[in-house]
Amino acid sequence: MKPNMKRLLFLLLLAFVVMIGVLHTLTPGYMIFYHDTYRRLCYFPIAIGAILYGLRGGICLAVLSCLAFVPHLYMFWARGPEAYYSELSEILFYLAAGVVIGLISSRENKLKEKYKNLSEKLAGSYKRLHDQASQLVEAEKQLGESQKLSLLGHVSASLAHEIKNPLASIKGAAEILADEVPENHPKYEFIEIMRSEISRLNHSVEDVLKYCRGQQHRDKGRQESVEKIINRVVLLLESGLKEKSIQVSIQSESDKNGFVTDEAAMIQVLMNIIINAVDAVEKNGRILIEFGKHENGYFISISDDGPGIDEDLVKEVFQSFVTFKEEGTGLGLSISKKIVESLGGKIVIEESTLGGAAFTIYLPTKIYN
Numbered sequence: 001m002k003p004n005m006k007r008l009l010f011l012l013l014l015a016f017v018v019m020i021g022v023l024h025t026l027t028p029g030y031m032i033f034y035h036d037t038y039r040r041l042c043y044f045p046i047a048i049g050a051i052l053y054g055l056r057g058g059i060c061l062a063v064l065s066c067l068a069f070v071p072h073l074y075m076f077w078a079r080g081p082e083a084y085y086s087e088l089s090e091i092l093f094y095l096a097a098g099v100v101i102g103l104i105s106s107r108e109n110k111l112k113e114k115y116k117n118l119s120e121k122l123a124g125s126y127k128r129l130h131d132q133a134s135q136l137v138e139a140e141k142q143l144g145e146s147q148k149l150s151l152l153g154h155v156s157a158s159l160a161h162e163i164k165n166p167l168a169s170i171k172g173a174a175e176i177l178a179d180e181v182p183e184n185h186p187k188y189e190f191i192e193i194m195r196s197e198i199s200r201l202n203h204s205v206e207d208v209l210k211y212c213r214g215q216q217h218r219d220k221g222r223q224e225s226v227e228k229i230i231n232r233v234v235l236l237l238e239s240g241l242k243e244k245s246i247q248v249s250i251q252s253e254s255d256k257n258g259f260v261t262d263e264a265a266m267i268q269v270l271m272n273i274i275i276n277a278v279d280a281v282e283k284n285g286r287i288l289i290e291f292g293k294h295e296n297g298y299f300i301s302i303s304d305d306g307p308g309i310d311e312d313l314v315k316e317v318f319q320s321f322v323t324f325k326e327e328g329t330g331l332g333l334s335i336s337k338k339i340v341e342s343l344g345g346k347i348v349i350e351e352s353t354l355g356g357a358a359f360t361i362y363l364p365t366k367i368y369n
Contacts, residue, residue: 009052013045013061021068039090042068043097050101054109058102062094069094163201171198197236200264224263226291226300227252233270234289237278245284253292261298261363265339272332273302273359280306286354297345297364306356314349 020038027034042065050058069091174195181188227250234241234248241248277287281304288303309317318337333347340347345363352358 006052010049010057013049014064016045017042017061017064017068020065021071024068025071039069042094046094046098047101050098051105053102054106055099055102058098058105059095060098062098065094066091167198167202171195174198193232193236196232200267203264203268222263223260224266226259226261226266226298229261229263229266230270230289230291230300233267233274236271237274240275240278241287244278244281246278246281246287247285248287248289251288251290253290259291259293259298262343265343266300269336269339269361270300270302272336276332277302277304277306277357277359280304280356282306288352288354294362297362299360299362301350301358301360303352303354303358304356305352305354308352308356309349317349318347 020042023038024035027038046058046061046065049061053060174191178188178191178195181191230250234250274287274289281287286305289301290303291300292298318333337347340361340363343363345361347359347361350358350360
C-alpha cells in the first residue's frame with residue numbers, strides 16, 4: 001500500500017475513534033444499548049489498525065479507543081466498584097486485542113518481506129542463469145563455427161594449390177590469345193574480361209584463405225569507377241539473367257566519375273549479392289541497381305522484386321554457413337560483409353521499392369582519396 005494511502009486510512013480510523021468518544025459523551029447513561037454498541041464498535045479500528053500497521057498500529061489505536069471509552073467509565077463511577085470494574089475490564093480487552101492482532105500482523109508482514117526478498121533473489125538467480133545459458137549457447141555456436149572455419153581453412157589451403165596451378169595455365173593461354181587477336185577485333189573485349197576475371201579469381205582465392213584464417217586486412221587493389229564495375233558484373237552474369245528473362249536497371253544519383261573503389265573486391269561483393277537476387281526472383285523478374293552519394297560517402301543498392309527476407313532471419317543472413325538455398329554454402333554474403341568492412345563500409349538489408357529485398361552497401365568517402 002502507498003504511504004499516502006496509509007496515512008489517509010490512519011486519519012479515518014482516528015476520526016472513527018474520536019466519533020465514538022463523542023457519542024459516549026453525548027449519549028445519556030441510561031441508554032445502555034447504545035453505549036454497548038459504541039463499546040463493541042471500538043474493536044474495528046483496533047483490528048484494522050493492527051492489520052495495516054502491525055503491533056505499533058494496534059497498540060496506538062487500542063490506547064486511543066481506551067481514551068474514547070473514558071466518558072463511558074465516568075458514567076459508571078457512581079454505581080459502585082462492581083459495575084465500574086466490570087466496565088474497566090473492557091480497556092484490558094482493547095489493549096489485548098491490539099497487542100495480539102498486532103503481533104500476528106507484524107509476523108505476517110515479516111514473512112511477506114522475507115518471501116519477497118527470497119523471490120527477488122530467485123528472480124535474480126534465474127536471470128543470471130538465463131544469461132549464462134545464453135552465453136553458453138553463443139559460445140557453443142561460435143565454437144561450432146570456429147571448427148567449421150578451421151576445417152574450411154585446411155580444405156581451402158589444399159584447394160588453393162590445386163586452383164592456382166590451372167589458373168596459371170589459363171592465364172598463360174589468355175595471354176597467348178591476347179597476342180594473337182588485335183585490339184580492334186570485336187572479340188578482344190572478351191579476352192580482356194577473361195584476363196581480368198582470372199586475376200580476380202586468384203585474388204578471391206587469397207581472400208577466402210585470409211577469411212578462414214581470421215585475417216581482416218585487404219591489400220588495396222586497382223581503383224575503378226563503380227559504374228564500370230556494375231556494368232562488368234552485369235555482363236558476366238548476362239547468361240543467367242537472359243535465362244530467366246530478368247530486367248536489370250542501373251540508376252546513378254551522383255557524379256559517376258567521382259565514385260571509384262577497389263575493383264576486384266567490389267566485383268566479388270556485387271556478384272554475390274546479384275547472384276542471390278537472380279536466384280530469388282521469378283522468371284521475368286526485375287533487379288534495380290542504384291548508386292550515388294549519401295551524407296557520409298557513397299552507396300550501392302541492389303533491389304529485387306522477389307519474396308524478400310523474413311525480419312526474423314535478417315540477423316542470420318550474414319552469418320557464416322547460414323544459407324537458404326539447397327545448394328548454397330552460406331559463405332557468399334558472409335565474405336562480402338567482411339570485404340565491405342575491410343573497405344571501411346557496411347552492408348544493411350532494407351525494404352525494397354520493388355517489393356523484395358534490398359541490399360545496400362555504404363562506403364566512406366576517405367577510401368577514394
